[in-house]
Amino acid sequence: MTMMNNSQELRTLFTVASFVESRDPFSGGHMWRVSQFSRLLAGAAFATRRQVALAELGGFLHDIGKISIPDAIITKHSELTVEELELVKTHPAVGGRMLQHHPLAHLVLDAVLCHHEMPNGMGYPQGLNDIQIPWIAKVVAIADAFDAMTSTHSYRHAMSVTHAMEHIRMNAGTQFDHDLAHTFSRQIEPNALLHVMGHTDSDSTLHNCPDCGPTIIIPANSRDNDLLYCRNCGIEARLHWKGNEPDLQFTGNFGNALAMTYHPEVDVFETLIHEVGPALF
Numbered sequence: 001m002t003m004m005n006n007s008q009e010l011r012t013l014f015t016v017a018s019f020v021e022s023r024d025p026f027s028g029g030h031m032w033r034v035s036q037f038s039r040l041l042a043g044a045a046f047a048t049r050r051q052v053a054l055a056e057l058g059g060f061l062h063d064i065g066k067i068s069i070p071d072a073i074i075t076k077h078s079e080l081t082v083e084e085l086e087l088v089k090t091h092p093a094v095g096g097r098m099l100q101h102h103p104l105a106h107l108v109l110d111a112v113l114c115h116h117e118m119p120n121g122m123g124y125p126q127g128l129n130d131i132q133i134p135w136i137a138k139v140v141a142i143a144d145a146f147d148a149m150t151s152t153h154s155y156r157h158a159m160s161v162t163h164a165m166e167h168i169r170m171n172a173g174t175q176f177d178h179d180l181a182h183t184f185s186r187q188i189e190p191n192a193l194l195h196v197m198g199h200t201d202s203d204s205t206l207h208n209c210p211d212c213g214p215t216i217i218i219p220a221n222s223r224d225n226d227l228l229y230c231r232n233c234g235i236e237a238r239l240h241w242k243g244n245e246p247d248l249q250f251t252g253n254f255g256n257a258l259a260m261t262y263h264p265e266v267d268v269f270e271t272l273i274h275e276v277g278p279a280l281f
Contacts, residue, residue, distance in 0.1 A: 006281045007273050009104050010057075014269040016098075017064040022262040024074045025215045025231035026153050029200030032268055033151075035059035036196045037143035044187040045139075045180060053279035055139045058111025060272060062140050065095025065112065078155050092116055093125045107280060110134035115141045120174045130177070138177040142168060142184050145176070150197055152213040161193060201268045207248060209235055218246050220267075229255040 021027050038059030042052040066074070069091060073084050080088065095112040099105040114137030117123035119130035149164040159167075165185045172181035198206050203220030209230035216230050216237060226239045228248065234255045237248040 003277060003281050006104065007277060009102070010273050010277075011269055013061055013064070013099075013102070013104065013108075014272070015264050016067065017061050018264045020063055020066045022264075023071055026075075026151075026213070028206055028215065028217050028231060029204075030147055030151065031060045031063065032201050032265075033147045033196050033199065034062060034140065034143045035272065037146055037193070038139050040188050040192055040196075041139050041143060041180060041184050045183050049279045051136070053276040054107060054111075054136050055143075056272070057276050057280070058108050058115075058136050059140050059143050061095075061108045062111050062115045062144060063091065063095070064098060065091035065093065067098075068094045076155070089116070089124045110136045111140045113137070115144055117141070118175050119177060122174075133177075138180050142176050142180055146184070146193075147197075157213075161190060161197075201265060201271070205246070207246065209233060210250065211235070216248065222246070227251075227259070229259055231260075234260055 017031060021029075021031055035056045036059070038055040039052055042055035047055065066088075069088055073080065073087060076084070092113050092115065096109060099109055099112060111134075113125075114128065114133055117126065117128040117133045117137060118141075119133065119138075121127050121129045123133075146164055146168065149159040149167060150161060152158045168176055168181050169185045172178045195202075198214065200206060200217050201220070205218050206214040207216045207218055209215050209232065212230055212232040215232045216228050218228060218239065222228070222239055224239065224241050228237050228239055229235065230237075236251045236253040236255055236259075238251055240247045240249060
């Protein structure tokens with residue numbers, strides 16, 4: 001398969017995965033952030049160029065199986081019931097089944113299937129122990145957990161970087177791979193993490209709706225007087241730039257169906273293909 005064909009296959013996977021994020025107004029940029037945290041961790045662990053690329057790719061696609069989870073659970077504003085949590089736990093296996101016949105499945109299956117496995121054998125879906133868990137999945141597991149802890153959700157506020165790092169350190173060897181957990185907390189510069197946090201890509205940022213939290217995406221190409229909308233409640237804000245700092249002025253209006261239509265982050269897809277393609281194909 002040529003590089004061009006591989007790139008097109010990746011675009012298809014990215015588009016499908018992005019539909020998961022489009023359904024949850026509180027998860028904007030999660031896939032991109034996990035891919036970047038995974039890349040940083042793999043690099044800090046002195047992985048090969050190919051392993052770093054696999055970590056970045058797996059981080060972006062790890063939750064593709066969540067496309068099967070009902071909207072009522074994805075957008076729930078309180079903690080999940082035991083039954084709902086069990087349904088959510090099916091997403092790695094669903095993702096694996098979705099990808100099993102895809103020509104690039106071998107690049108991402110480990111991350112998709114195993115990013116919720118734990119070294120102590122208490123993870124899911126297979127309850128693998130430490131030596132059975134693929135290294136790429138261990139990387140993505142830490143990146144995924146860190147982003148989940150440091151992002152605001154419908155049912156809880158974001159945790160501080162210090163607190164999230166402490167959680168990863170305290171659970172090294174049980175929930176997370178021992179060596180990778182310590183590498184993440186000790187070897188990665190905090191500024192590198194902060195540049196990723198609160199972003200949906202390297203140049204687009206998340207900003208607060210007054211009622212919902214960080215659900216308004218300011219794209220990198222936004223201009224003065226652009227109208228932006230909360231992905232949860234739909235409230236409208238007019239963007240003004242004060243130097244390089246955005247200022248949102250809420251109009252009191254709400255977006256219509258056309259304004260709220262989801263648009264896949266095509267530029268993000270192309271950047272990722274450019275970053276991982278040469279190392280993988």
